[in-house]
Amino acid sequence: MxxxxxxxxxxxxxxxxxxxxxxxxxxxxxxxxxxxxxxxxxxxxxxxxxxxxxxxxxxxxxxxxxxxxxxxxxxxxxxxxxxxxxxxxxxxxxxxxxxxxxxxxxxxxxxxxxxxxxxxxxxxxxxxxxxxxxxxxxxxxxxxxxxxxxxxxxxxxxxxxxxxxxxxxxxxxxxxxxxxxxxxxxxxxxxxxxxxxxxxxxxxxxxxxxxxxxxxxxxxxxxxxTRPTLGPVKTIMFDVADWPPIKNEATSLFAARHPQRRRVESLLAAAAAAIAEANWTIVANDIALDITIYSPAPRPPGDATNFLGGIADVLQGRPVSPNLDMTHLGGLRDVALFADDRQIQQIGYRVVQGTGPAYSVQVTIL
Known part of the structure; x- marks a missing residue:
């Protein structure tokens, strides 16, 4: 043209x-x-x-x-x-x-x-x-x-x-x-x-x-x-320059005073940027979650189950609860990749020693 x-x-x-x-x-x-x-x-x-x-x-x-x-x-x-x-x-x-x-x-x-x-x-x-x-x-x-x-x-x-x-x-x-x-x-x-x-x-x-x-x-x-996409996006990938949030206690990761707050916000901000880039919409299908941890030391300061639990908890949709104030998150409180972490049917996890701390997230619709 x-x-x-x-x-x-x-x-x-x-x-x-x-x-x-x-x-x-x-x-x-x-x-x-x-x-x-x-x-x-x-x-x-x-x-x-x-x-x-x-x-x-x-x-x-x-x-x-x-x-x-x-x-x-x-x-x-x-x-x-x-x-x-x-x-x-x-x-x-x-x-x-x-x-x-x-x-x-x-x-x-x-x-x-x-x-x-x-x-x-x-x-x-x-x-x-x-x-x-x-x-x-x-x-x-x-x-x-x-x-x-x-x-x-x-x-x-x-x-x-x-x-x-x-x-x-x-x-x-x-x-x-x-x-x-x-x-x-x-x-x-x-x-x-x-x-x-x-x-x-x-x-x-x-x-x-x-x-x-x-x-x-x-x-x-x-x-x-405002232009519609030609079809649904199957995979979304992004990096986060921080350690993943760790899920290891009863307190919600979204509480304003939670010790993992910075990590939660880093993950949500990176996910929001990827959503905008990929035109991703929250999905209800089964998904695969793949995580790569980049750690300066051979073992990062958290185990696989706690890292995976924290990431999945943050990236799933969350209902509005009158008992939990999330106003500190601003627009990030609505960021989600999938409706419920029960949709996760496949998991990949690996630790790469060298640079970091950082991690990569990949979500694929099955």
């Missing part, structure tokens, strides 16, 4: 300006860090809203047609409220920027905040001014690129500037690349930026009103994220 045909397809979509935006630069940073490989409405938005609510802001989204209000959580206030990674992790989750050698996303947020503060970008008003100053923007953008998890194409940073109000930045993630590939343009993220910029110019001329790259990005993302 030619680029002209791509533009024809885009012209049939809703190319609308943004209607809502986050009221705080802190919210934009958290969104940008957590959005990679996560369900946006199911994980990212509830997580940002939870941070806002715990800092006295019940309405973190504002109407773009109205003047931007004073930032309810400027970066200096964010750093004061969360002086450590653990403090922010408590109000978010334990997901990492990557499953291999990644840092906690909470750590990445605080590193972003520290860099922006050092460049006197304290709130959304300052961010708007900075984006228009190419020299200052280049300095800030390059500094942020050093935070682990940035990737090769700067997608995370481009998305941050989109959230801050730029209509000329895009987020050429897997959704955008997949849509372009289906329409005959198999391109890199850098090439995707050029394609969408050119498309915005062509659409502006064709439609007779301004169309920005962000409008094109959003229209593609919306169309692709």
């Amino acid at each position: 030619s680029s002209d045909a791509v533009i024809d397809a885009l012209a049939a979509m809703e190319l609308a300006p943004r209607r809502k935006r986050w009221a705080s630069l802190s919210y934009c940073v958290i969104d940008a860090i957590w959005s990679t490989a996560n369900r946006y409405d199911g994980v990212v938005v509830p997580l940002v809203q939870r941070v806002a609510e715990r800092n006295g802001d019940p309405s973190p989204l504002v109407d773009t047609s109205k003047p931007l209000p004073p930032d309810p959580l400027p970066l200096l206030a964010l750093l004061e409220r969360y002086p450590t990674t653990e403090a922010l992790r408590h109000d978010t989750n334990a997901q990492r920027t990557s499953t291999r050698n990644g840092i906690l996303k909470a750590d990445a947020v605080l590193r972003y905040a520290d860099i922006l503060v050092k460049h006197q970008v304290l709130d959304l008003a300052a961010a708007t001014i900075m984006i228009e100053n190419k020299q200052q923007w280049d300095e800030v953008d390059q500094a942020l690129a050093a935070v682990p998890g940035d990737g090769q194409d700067g997608i995370r940073r481009g998305y941050l500037w989109m959230l801050c109000g730029s209509d000329w930045m895009i987020k050429p993630d897997r959704m955008i690349l997949r849509w372009l590939a289906r329409h005959g343009l198999d391109v890199t993220p850098a090439e995707a930026r050029s394609v969408l910029e050119s498309a915005a110019e062509a659409l502006t001329e064709r439609i007779g009103r301004r169309v920005t790259p962000r409008m094109v990005d959003r229209a593609i993302w919306k169309a692709e994220s």
Whole structure:
């Protein structure tokens, strides 16, 4: 399919300006860090809203047609409220920027905040001014690129500037690349930026009103994220950069004060990212569960039955219980791969000595 045909397809979509935006630069940073490989409405938005609510802001989204209000959580206030990674992790989750050698996303947020503060970008008003100053923007953008998890194409940073109000930045993630590939343009993220910029110019001329790259990005993302899959996914696989949760006591693993809480959240966050990537839906069929433990020592700090029990317990669906408060999990409390661990009919388990601690999970529908 030619680029002209791509533009024809885009012209049939809703190319609308943004209607809502986050009221705080802190919210934009958290969104940008957590959005990679996560369900946006199911994980990212509830997580940002939870941070806002715990800092006295019940309405973190504002109407773009109205003047931007004073930032309810400027970066200096964010750093004061969360002086450590653990403090922010408590109000978010334990997901990492990557499953291999990644840092906690909470750590990445605080590193972003520290860099922006050092460049006197304290709130959304300052961010708007900075984006228009190419020299200052280049300095800030390059500094942020050093935070682990940035990737090769700067997608995370481009998305941050989109959230801050730029209509000329895009987020050429897997959704955008997949849509372009289906329409005959198999391109890199850098090439995707050029394609969408050119498309915005062509659409502006064709439609007779301004169309920005962000409008094109959003229209593609919306169309692709709601596109039905061609058939059920049979296998889902992902890695977790932590030890598995251990099931060895009567207390629910989902209790806020459970000693395994960090491990539970790491597993749920990794599963949520894999679900979004694979378009997995919770299954009721019989399944096979395969676990590989990567341990620095010959024997990990847990036995096979306790590790398998913990993983299976966390990944199964869970009924809402009036006796168990799971609000600390936010959007992660709804993450599940299968309805009940009684569906597990085959099990694979192995320990690989060397790197770690980490483990791989594979669930296959039988």
